[in-house]
Amino acid sequence: MVAFCEAMMARVADEPSRAGRHTPDGRHAPFGERCYNGPLLSVQGLHVAFKTARGHTEALTDVSFEVDRNEVVAVVGESGSGKSVTALSIMGLLPDAGHVTGGRINFEGRDLLTLDAKAMREIRGRDIAMIFQDPMTSLNPILTVGYQIAESLRIHKGMSADQARQRAAELLTLVGVPEAESRLDQYPHQFSGGMRQRVMIAIGLACDPKLIIADEPTTALDVTIQAQILELMKDLSVRLGIAMVIITHNLGVVARYADRVVVMYAGRVAEQGSAEAVFFRPRHLYTAGLLCSVPRLDSERRARLEAIEGLPPDLSKAQEGCRFAPRCPQAVAACLREVPALRPTDTGGLSACLRADELADGRVRWVGNAYGAAQPGQNEPAAPARKVLVRVDGLTRHYAVQSSWGGPNRTVKAVSDVSFTIDVGETLGLVGESGCGKSTVGRLLLRLEEPTAGRIEFEGRDVTHAGHGELRALRRRFQVVFQDPYASLNPRKSIGDIIAEPLRVHRITSGAAATRERVDELLAQVSLRPDLHDRFPHQISGGQRQRVGIARALAMEPSFIVCDEAVSALDVSIQGQIVNLLADLQEKHSIAYLFIAHDLAVVRHISTRVMVMYLGRVMEVASRESLYREPLHPYTRLLLEAAPTPDPVKEKQREAALIRGELPSPFAPPSGCPFRTRCPVADAECSLTVPELREVRPGHRVACLKI
């Protein structure tokens, strides 16, 4: 409360126009709704606890922030930081296990926490709308889209069915759904993911709410669709004058949207302030670290990614001191002792860092392993041996999809005629949107699936036709690290067993003692303590699991590892750790990687060469420098432009060049160039022939007729 008062005072000092609206104790004066003129939403000292099997967990501790009319506020944080809980608390939609234990949520001067169910229902949907993360599951599958949009109109505006329908059609048009009238009678499954999110937005806009809370609105979407949706929301909020709270972990999204940013860490607000201030002059060491960890497309590639070492705290345990202190390189003794209050900073924001002032005057800064040290090309192999390790030729994989209800069996051309090579010790980055076939390529290389056509050679040996024994031997040489660090470890086996099993099966070590020794060694290589040996996957964190996955791959001493979205599911700060680990291991053991990812920035960071795929075909292959500096294929160019960067100035200035339309159905890919339906430069010619992948510059090959 003290912290909050101070914060209030700071704001009061900043913005005298609001001063009269508050009583000294911070409580809103009982103004009528009409004449209320204070902040639209004000969260004060919010505490939320969850009841779990192991007792109470403090999900939110003393969270305070405000949202003004027409303002876009971003709440940023990693998983578990409490940002979604905050959103649900405002909406009064906490799950049964969770309950508010303290604080106030004032909306237009009314404390939402004191409202009864009926009054709260009236506010939900009418005054505050919410957009959820996953459009695939957030719409009711058995109700028409029209009904779902019209429902709020009929509840809150008392419209007749016809009126509501008409308005629903208008709303659909507004959010950019073509042929809105006819699509009202369709069901959610007849819409693509992007279109569903547009429908969600239409539902949110239905009653002209004063505030929209969007919880990770674009996380489940592909980069190109994400850009479209972001653009739409930004446009609407400006046009309709709706205040927004955006909950996200993506700093690029924040940069594009937000007027103000609230950074959360482990259930507390770490820092808040204007977007510019937070991005360029962070006054909390966590914010500083977070910003450094994000791989960026807009600045020079650094040798190593910055990473925040360690793990977020376990909120089911009592917390002491600054929650970030255990991971903070600049923590002092006081940080571990006292809980820092939110205090105003020199940038006009609030920070809960004891060393905020020191940060402000430059006495303290984030010191990671490579802060600010742009050292391009430092870890490039000095004189690459150019020895081909993997050679892929005309790789093709088609799936026959048996339709359960109606229609003929259809063929999905997941991978069509893909050829590439990977040299010893190099990293080939493979990027593309979901459904482009990049993961299938990885699985085919590992022979987890059989190719329909094509040939894969590994160290000169044919993998595609390898017999049982030969394949078994080959499998020691190439390994895999999967995306989902939880699902990739057998939950019934201990960490030790998981790493030791390949050692035993392939008789790499002999005897229990030797195996144990080797397992500990491998654990050490991936920076895990040997005492994890007897734990089970569910007992360790996501980042640790991913390290175990890498250790398991390393156990075979492979010369090639397929990293299938290996860091995609991890938080930014953890992502950096794993990427660095992979880089270290590559240097040490000269392992080649096929690094499959959808995040262009991460791929850029780790790869020596990059390949872009679209609808099962390779669009462009080039060295990292060449591709990112001068992308040739229109798809690559648009992809790079669509990715938001964590820089509010750049983001707010740039005119987004959007990729039109949606990803075509993999059942019916366009004739000719698969990208032609969305390509800005395509013409009739593109629909006739499938463009060959041809070398435009040395080592830079593009499949486009227009280059």
Add this chain to the structure above:
Amino acid sequence: MPRYLGAKLLQLVLTLAGVAALIFLLLRVLPGDVVEAKYLAEGGNVSEEVLAAERTRLGLDRPTHEQFAEWMGGLVRLELGRSMWTGRPVAEEISSRLAVTMEVAVMATVIAIVIAVPLGIASALAHGSWLDQAIRVLTVAWLSVPAFWLGMLVLLGLLLVFEWGPPIEHISLFEDPLGNLTQLIWPALVVGARMSAMIARMLRSSLLEVLNEDYIRTARSKGVRESTIVARHALGNALLPAVTVVGMEFAFLLGGLVVTEQVFNLNGIGKLLIQAVGQNDFTLIQGLVMLFAVFFVSVNFATDLLYAALDPRVRLR
């Protein structure tokens, strides 16, 4: 859709052919046949030649593969042959008893749904409360009581308390609906109660699952009333799996009725099966088993179609 239907029907036919072959072979695993049971059961000395003549008449002396060919061939022509015990066509034996069984099955299903739907919804909505616990325990308890024991207690209770027993002669539904009801309501209650427990449990868990779905949260975020959320948003989705369960249960009801018909002395196909098994009436057993299988697969098929009709994700593809 037609293509799907065709494929599905072909699969049904294959399954039924498998059942036909399976039951035929099963019945011929061990020696002994209807002739032994028919002529020796009441004592007296029946000579070997009499038995042999009867075997010849029934075709039981022919090689198994010939009998098999005849059986399968008959099925193709939709002929089930004649009962080896009574000599009447199997189809006739079955059809004269099917009505009672179907009537009880339908009544039981209606009773089950009427009981189960409110129970299931109440249990799910009051999740974790004493009411939910009570319904859970009760439904489990209900499923744990042997149906034949329950039937016995019901019958004896009626006799002891009211000195009244349900009518023993079959009363036609069309001639005397009330009399028919007083006769069939008891077995229908016994079977329906059990089925209701099954459906209520299913409905509870599927409703609970649905209430945790994201789209329910979406509806709440729109300010929809809880009652509307349950009725309009949740129930429809929760009933979809329940439709399958009701279909399955209905299809399996014929099995449950085997015991119940015995207890209540209903002249249905369940009692007929027990009788046929006791008499080793191969053709009748085969015919009845085919009936059960056809009933099961067609109810399942109908359930699939119903599911498709109810679920837009399947209907509109």
Add this chain to the structure above:
Amino acid sequence: MKVRSSVCAVVAATAVLFSAEGLANATPQRGGNLVFAVSLGEPATFDCHAAGSLNVMYRVAPHYSTLLQIDAAHYPKVVGDLAESWTVSPDGLVYEFKLRPNVKFHDGTKLTSGDVRASFERMRNPPQGVLSVRKELLADVASIETPDAGTVVFRLEKPNVSMLALLAQPYGCIYSEALLKSDPTYPAKKVMGTGPFKFVSYTPGAEWVGERFPDYFRPGLPHLDGFKAISLTPPSAVNALAGGQVMVDFRGVSPLEADRIVSTRGKDVQIFEANPAISTLFMAMINTQKPALRDPRVRKALALALDHWEGSKAMERSTTLSVVGGLARPGSEFARSNAELEKLPGFGRNVDAARAEARRLLAEAGQANLKLTFLNRKPWPFLGVYLIDQFRQIGVTMVQEQVEDSQFFARRRAGEFDLAVEYLPDYLDDPTAKWSIFVSHEKNPANIARYNDPKVDTLMEEQSRIGDPAKRLVVIRQLEEYILTQGYTLPLFWGRRTTVVDSRLQGYVPAPTNYVGQDLSQFWIKR
């Protein structure tokens, strides 16, 4: 006829003394429908000649007449049915029957001697496609002649003391010659005879309905307007009796069941009991082909293990089988007194001594740890329970195998068992027909004990030839004692017939067999 001394006081209080005379004295009232239970399953055929089962007789008998019949009230006296009178030639080879005049079939045609002859010819020498299960009983008939429309003459190859009783067999339904000519198998599907009731309908598994035949040859009969035989499972038959929904189940109920019915119906029902046993004996036949059972000492030991007198007490309560007796029906002319019976193995009163002897015999035979199986049919599990319990007491372990009928008969005939249940249901006490299953296996494959013993064959032959009843009885006794001491079979219990009858139903006579008196013509309902 006497009142059953019931273990339950309630029954004793409600049971009323009845006699045939008493019944005859009451004035019958005309009208009403008799609803009774048949708890024996569905008939396989409607043809008496092909039927062995009571479930056929209970339904079909009211529709047919026989040439002669056994008087239920004076069992085993033979009286005329279609035959008004008859003469037997002194040499016992010619039987001449005068038929009643004006006997009509249900289709209106008149019955003639030709119908009688055709029916007996059909029984004795069935045409192709017709099954006659008892044709051996008429093996001694040489020819059947019809001198005129009202006379039938049976000529025999050799004299047979049981001939009249055989001609009075309740299965001897008289069919229409004309119909038989057009279709010899008609009786299997269609019911058309000269009996007191016309066939109305049959719903398998549900009911069999008959109505009064107005042209029945006995004037004034039947009293009933009709009858309905309802198919019920045994427990539901008892429920129906207790609920007053049926008037009688002729098969009889156990005393326990009778008590239950009386406890709900009180004086509305009367309890009848055939005295002291009905003509059905349940035995455990011992498979003498099994190595362990080849030894007569072992078989005797098994017999000695049984305590029939005690066992009867348990059976008496909950089953319809409980009367202790030898191979002849207790109460019949061939039966021994209890004192005489007690001298036979397994019937002694000093059970402990008998069992000690049994153990000794087993030890002597080297079978101290004998393990056996008892092949049983489904309806009588208690027989196995009883036997197993008794054998345990001499150290013999036995397992009961209750199987479906078809398997039961197949295995029994193939000799795949140690002990198997055998039962002698019949309408007669006469040993000639009844004991035929004891004749050597090679002569009669129906002998499931599978022994070949010339002594049994000789004695059987001998008794059938002796005309003098007293002398014949001596041989019969000798035969019985021989079979039992050899341990070929273990007689278990004779059937007891306890019938619960609705008090309104009159004319029921509890005959000591289930097979006679079932044409329902004498029954009437008191209003």
Add this chain to the structure above:
Amino acid sequence: MEAMAVPFERAARPAGRRGLRWLKGIGRFAREQPLGLASALIILVILFAGVFAVWVAPYDPLATDFAKLLLPPDATHWAGTDEFGRDIFSRLVYGARTALILGICSSLLGGIAGGLLGVTSAYFGGWVDTVLQRFVDILLSLPVIILALIVAAVLGRHEIYGIDANLMFAVAIPYMPKAARVIRAAALTVRTMPYIDAARAAGFSHPRIVLGHMAPNLAAPWLVLVSAFTAQTILLEAALSYLGVGVTDPTPSWGLMLSGVAVQSFSQAPWTVIFPGLAISLTVFAFSLLGDALRDTLDPKFRH
């Protein structure tokens, strides 16, 4: 809802040895599922009675006493006597043995056979899957009791060490396809898990992957299934015995105790009917509740 992950995160759980982990699992089960705990205790009591029937039962279950027919419950015969003067309580105790041996063995038999069928079907897919699934379809298209009834009637009785092996098969066979269905569905999910891909990528053999990696992860649904099956097979055995194709007298069996004479003696000797019926109901109830509790604990889908 990634934030929701926090309360359920088990990141900081202390490491433990396997045994300890099991104990902890049981402790958690007991705390979270009081009903499950109660049902487990009931089952333990019944198991105890069945296993140590020789000591628990006051009388020989087969010993008749013709002087004590149909006696009501009293101090010497706690549940009365039956129509042969046999002690009903002793028969109930031995009946527990029959019910549990048959129930557990046949559900294990059906569960293992079906489980293997399901895993094989799911792991190999393709024509193996098609063939096995058609076979399962055939068996599934007949109601359980009808299949069991016919198999039991056809096979007759065949006792091995006092257990009717044929009856066990008759009861197990209808459950096999059900297990195959459920396990196949679960196995198809496990099959797509990256850790199975990882095992394949590591060059492990098929049996090692199926038994070592897939099977342990199917243990939870399998256990739930088998415990539910046990409840149902006990009911099925009772029904079959009632219909006369189950256990043969004098083997003590609850279902058998309810058939035949018992039905008729209800009004005079209700104890002959009430106690066996209660024994069946209670046992089935306990196994069903245990199955529910196991499902709630083991299946995350039901952990609300």
